[in-house]
Amino acid sequence: MLLAVVLCFHLYQIKLERQYQVYQAQFFVLAGQVEQETLAAQTVITSVRNSLAEPIRYQLDAQWQQNIRQQAGYFYRQLPDNGGEVVGLGRFVPTPQLRAQWQQIMALGPSFNTALALIDELEAVVFIQENGFAFVKRRDTSQSNLLTAIVESRFTPQFSQGVTATSMPTRVFGKHYFALGQRLTSGSQSQILLIYDVDKLASRLQQMTFGGGTLALKGTQPGVILASSKGYQDLDDDQVRNAKLPWKGGVRFNYRPTGQPFTLRFVQDEARFSAPARYEVILELGFLIIFIVFTFAAYVWLNAQVFIRPLKHFVRYLTYQEHTPEATMSYAVPRDWQPWFREIKQVVTQKRHALQQLQENNTKLDEQVQRQKKALSRSLEAKERQAALLKTVLNSVPDLVYYKNIDGSFIGCNEAFERFMGVAQVDLVAREHQEVTERHLALLDLEHTMNFQGQSLTDTLMLEGSSYLITVSPLYNDLRKRIGTLGVARDISEQQQALTALRASEQNFKAAIEYAPNGVILLSIDRLVLELNRTARKLFVRVDIGSSLYSVFEDADVEALNDVLDHCLQERQGASELSMAQQDPKRWLHLSVSLVWDKQKNPKYFVIHVQNVTALVRARLDAERANHAKSRFIANISHEIRTPINAILGMVSILKPELDSQKEQQKLEQIESAAQQLLTMLNDILNFARLESGQGKPNNxxxxxxxxxxxxxxxxxxxxxxxxxxxxxxxxxxxxxxxxxxxxxxxxxxxxxxxxxxxxxxxxxxxxxxxxxxxxxxxxxxxxxxxxxxxxxxxxxxxxxxxxxxxxxxxxxxxxxxxxxxxxxxxxxxxxxxxxxxxxxxxxxxxxxxxxxxxxxxAALSDEQSRKSLFLILDGQAPLPYLAHQGIHQGSLADLRALSQSTPIHYLASNDPDHVRALSQSESGLDAQWLVPDTGAFSQLLPADFEAIRLAQPVFYQSLSTCTLEVPKAALPNACILSPLLCIVVDDNPVNLDISRTVLEQRGATVVALSSAENIVAICHKLRPDVVLMDLYMPNIDGYEASRQLRSQFDQQSLPIIALTANAHEQEKQQAMATGLNGFLVKPVAPVDLCAALQDYVPDNDTVFDYPFALAQMMGNEALVRTMLEKFAKLGEEYIASLQKALSASELFSLAHTIKGSAAGLGLHRLAAQARICEVAAKQANEDVSDQLPCDQAQLLAAAEQTLCFISFWLKG
CATH class of the missing domain: 3.30.565.10 (Histidine kinase-like ATPase, C-terminal domain)
Known part of the structure; x- marks a missing residue:
């Protein structure tokens, strides 16, 4: 035991040492990750510094001084399109110095956007100049608290240690932030601040930490910036560390990234660090002690079993001899005594088996007796149930049922027979028929006949005015010995009447078929003629009963008819129709085929109705020929008339803006009115012809x-x-x-x-x-x-x-x-x-x-979330269901006041000027956008400066459900409505081609006009237009064939195609849309309608060629514009050859810069914009070819090819 304890203690020290080494390796891996991420912040600051060092190139528009909000001590403006925020100390005065500062900060927008996109924990990027002029880019602009803290200099770091420093965490509106800042120069007060969200960084450190420890960042100032756990306590770094046991007093690691003003620290107390190792050693010590105890116990037990127990059993056997307990008999005995023990054990075993067998036999015998009793009981119960069931069944049968003894006396009957006889069953049993009644003696005669013949007998008898179908038969027992008579009778009076009516109906039906005006042929399933009526016999003279179809109709007609007959059999349809023309004699027949089934739904025969429709078909063919001739005439005259009308109206629309004389304008209006009147009459004729021919279908x-x-x-x-x-x-x-x-x-x-x-x-x-x-x-x-x-x-x-x-x-x-x-x-x-x-x-x-x-x-309504903050003020009017369906609040002024306490109301709507005036002038606390009717009377009752969204008065309430909840923006001028659209117009008529090009160019579009569709696919591949206007009827290659060729290379999204034709028929439009066209316009088309059709395809891009700009650059010299474009086309070929090679970042930067300058001066804005993008990407890349450059280079190559292709068409005129 002592040895085990010593070994485990040594093992414990080894585990702590290894664990410390693992912690140290993990910390330095994390330190490497942190240093990599700090490089991103340093890259952002470097990018901003480089942008500030470059010359000012950004040109401000005329609106840069607008929307300035002057506050106490500073001014503020939020740039459009989420471009950032500008803050300056003092009062806003548009001086040249301020304009230069404004231009300088506008160049920082891309760098700030890139920083916010790359660094998730970054909340804002700020550049502050020495005079207090600042440019701020925030991730969340919905709240102004962070901006206020920035203006109040709460994030300014202490730069005493150098040009880069950190601030202490600052609490702003429930959230904590800190700033990483850098001065532009060591003596400058201009600084760049990166403001981080402390909570996000702490969450990131929490994900990165290991072993239950805490990661923390310490800045240049005393204290901790942030930590991965809230209960973090910093350990003393000055404490003397034990070199052999460095974890004593807690684990601590420090790392300061190169050039950064903060230190990464990992801290874990000694108890938590040593807990896993201590738990493992205790567990291993416990297992070792258990193993030692178990081994000792096994040794003691085996010793008792092998040596001590045999001696005990031997003594007991000698003591008890024949009375040895049973447990002794199963124990192994010495080999010399085994025969004696075997005989004793055999006798005892035989007695035990005999007793068990006797008990089992007794149990089986008892079970058999019980089963026999239950079977007998079930049999008696089953017979009783069968008898009751039989009686119930007989009483439920509406037929008359009775059964007699062999001597003719009644044994029983059902209730129906009781009612028929008028005698109860108890009075019938054991009595003969004559003893009960003298009626219905015909039953006895039928029974006597059956007894004489010795077999069942069925007959129809009239009993008391009703017909009965009666069956009497002998009644036998199980031994086939006759024991009586069984009689069953059914009232068939109704069936007899129905049969009589059926026979009469059949005769009438045969007469109707025979004398029917149309031919009727009954055909078997085997396709043989069963019957023909008089008209059919006149139509088919040589047809007899039993003939096949080939003797009735011609071979081709028989095949078609067989298909119809097979279809009726397979689909089990009731009727089908077929029309056929016969050559000999020349006539048209209309056949109606129906299939007749029997009661089991098995097919019996076909019925073919034949109608001679020769006169009707001839009349219809004559009418169709006349109608087709009229349609062709109307289509031709429509196409021919629309072409000159298109020229007239197009020329009028072109000349109107160019003529200043009122008298000339009046003449143009007279010409336009006459052409429109002629067009209206032509449209009326086409619409009437289309409706009269039945071609129109509702397009719901x-x-x-x-x-x-x-x-x-x-x-x-x-x-x-x-x-x-x-x-x-x-x-x-x-x-x-x-x-x-x-x-x-x-x-x-x-x-x-x-x-x-x-x-x-x-x-x-x-x-x-x-x-x-x-x-x-x-x-x-x-x-x-x-x-x-x-x-x-x-x-x-x-x-x-x-x-x-x-x-x-x-x-x-x-x-x-x-x-x-x-x-x-x-x-x-x-x-x-x-x-x-x-x-x-x-x-x-x-x-x-x-x-x-x-x-x-x-139809379904839009589920726009902003509508749920709209309140419609009603004055005694019932709520509108569709507004409630969209979540729009409705009610009185009192309802509005109550709802505004709990729900934000951003929009208010009312049809009553009194409500609008009362709420807009009161101090109700509602800061909402108004929606009001657009009427002069309504506007007169409101202040002149009242701002609101104006909706049409007749559909004011419906407009609340469909309008856009924002003040409408000013419409684009007519000259820019299609800019920067690049459009190809294909038309073989030079006048129409010139009109279309002029109308589109007047509205800002860039147009390439083609008089034919030759090589249209190759042109579109190089030119990459935004839309194609295609005339459908042209020589050589028409619009349909050209559209099919284009659709084989481009889909409807990548290359929209709109038909522009003088044919106004609906089938023409359907054919065009089936070919894959995106739209269909009918000449003459008004400029407004043409612009509306092209509006959806105007790209969010720069124009390919701005001719007015290029002409202004060349001081109005058109010849010089053409000369410069020719020179650019020659240079463009060299540009394309260079772009087709693999270029380094510096080479691509130089080439893109050259293309940008050349294209921008000639008004080739789309190429210049793409060159600018490629230039920026090449500048940010390394000298080697990066992953991003091939993509930007390919886009620039495509833009160059597009521009050169356009220039070639423009120079050709």
Missing amino acids: QPFCLVDLISSLNGLIAPLSSARQLEFEIEVDPFIWPRLIGDEARIKLVLMNLLGNAVKFTEHGRVGLSLSLQPGIQAPEQTIQFCVWDTGPGISEQDQARLFDAFTQGNESSSRPHEGIGLGLAIVKQVIQLLGGEVTLTSKPDVGSRFEFTLRLER
């Missing part, structure tokens, strides 16, 4: 009611104002904001009706109202649309023909209004297509009302 898609009403208002309001009419719109506030329907057709109908109302009303008012009809539950709403006016009205005789095609209310030759009379005909057919019906109510000199009702499904 989700749409916004607010957008529909706003679009109608924008189109009709100018027309009504020009005629000095009041235009009113009224929308039920309970109509759902987003619906599912055919928005385009609804807009077409309302535009036609409103256009007619404006055109025919000389003075007064024109209006549109939408009202919700009751009775329809969600998810549908029934909406009534009404267009009304106070015009001259329509007489009753004109109302009857008003919706006819090519008809107007006033058909006289002197009618004051023009038109072809298709508007209302289109309205009627479109509304019928949408499932509604238009009605007209009109009185002369009073006005007219056009009404129609549509059922539209409710």
